Amino acid sequence: MEAQKTVMQSRRRRLWEALDERLGLSALRYPVPAHANTLGYMLGGITLFGFLILIATGIYLTQFYNPDPSQAHDSVVYLVEQTTFGDLVRSIHYWTANLVVVTVLLHLLRIFFAGAYKRPREANWLVGLALLAITIGFVFTGTVLKWDQEAYEAMLHNMAFSELLGGIGSWFSPSFTLSVPMLTRLYAVHIAVLPALFLILIAIHLMLVKYHGISPLPTLNARAGTWGKEGTGRFSAHLRRMVGYGLWLLALAGVLALLWPAPLGYPPVPGAEVTKPPWLFLWLYAFENWVGTAGLLWPPLVLFLLLALVPFLDRSPYLAPRKRPVTVTLGVVLLLFLVGLSVYVALTPPVSHIQGQGMGG
């Protein structure tokens, strides 16, 4: 029995060595400290697995979705009502997207509170912020594609946003080209432009994780400038656990898809603004209530700028939250403010910000 096990292990080792020699798989490996296998330090990997689910389900959805404004809504109804697996795949796509936003935000919070943006990981923090912006772009364009009332109003906000940006915003406006409707162009952004940017940035993000190693635990005396070059854990076990958690994410999306299938409103009607945006954008809606459409541009710009400056403003050499009271307190206050705004908007009736504008997609 023992001899058989040894033979099996020897075969697996030979197979691994043969593959590694040709494919350089061991080049992907990085040192794995014990804490890297905890849930908090796997949120990035879980998010990446979520994106793989989104790509797989998205490819299926593209077989049925028609990005022509006169056909888009009908094609979604057709997908839900008449295709095999269509409703399920769309619902899993919808719920996975929501869960990915949650894991992305939790990943960002973990990095922030653990001080993992400090030297030498400042650049990777910025790449991570760019990936967050791309994720938000995915959510926005995905919302527009279903082409119901909520989608149409999101499109109007896209137009308002392009006007705020002036010359730079012309690419986001329907007047950029008369040959392709705005909806079709946003579809191209959703399935081509954003995935391409995502792939480039995630490659850089992972390369930097490998280069710097896993950030240390923010223990009381842990200091910035620490490279994660030591670890007793096996990389294969680390990846295995990550995939395991990713599969749980898929199972959760499946259960949510079963209980609450992805919603769809009625075909859009120009006129009053009667819907609210997806939960990720609720805090922006509050600013729009107060200052008009300018609230779409300045608050997110300021927020992203502040986040980008965090590694350069927080000069404390320590990682522990207790030793960085000012940064952590400001972060908590900002977080509570954004959550509070979102709850406030969720509980108040919708307000019309953009009237008298209409477009055919």
Place this chain on the structure above:
Amino acid sequence: MRPQSSWVHVGWITALLTVAVGIGLAVGLPGRAHEGAEVSAYPTTVAPGETLFVEGADINPNGPIALFLEGVKGKFRLGQVRGDEDGGFKTSVALPPDLPPGTYLLVAVGANGEKATFSVTVAAAVSSLTQEPREPTDALMELDRSRSSEEWAFLAVVIGLSLLLGAWLARPERMVAPASPSASAAEPDGSGP
């Protein structure tokens, strides 16, 4: 040396399979594309109420052939023709004036079960934004979300397999003392990165 020789075998088998599949595709597919039932229409983009010229071949010799359009809005019967002795036909049909715009499959199906399809686009007469004058609403549509047994099975497999496989993969790492100094670098279980 053994891994190298087995890799040479794998290389040869892959190369032979690639050549075989390539020959199959080059020889088989064009042949199939020109065999069997065929239908085509002109123009390929047409407005509701206009005439569509339809031509078929090898469908139902001396028998009835039904013509209809199939799209996301449903099936629209265009009429019936009789196949000649080769199973072909030429006809013109008027499209229903209330035909919703969209992409359709023109389907010609004989009583013998032989079927051919062709893609036809029905141009939008008016934008869907202006078709139904009504108030904007944030209400959600009541969609027919009844699931087939295959879909239930699919969902059960997705959830069940993800839960079980996820639990197995996410199990904590067994702490084993390295057998030799080089063991940790070489991934002792041989399972790779």
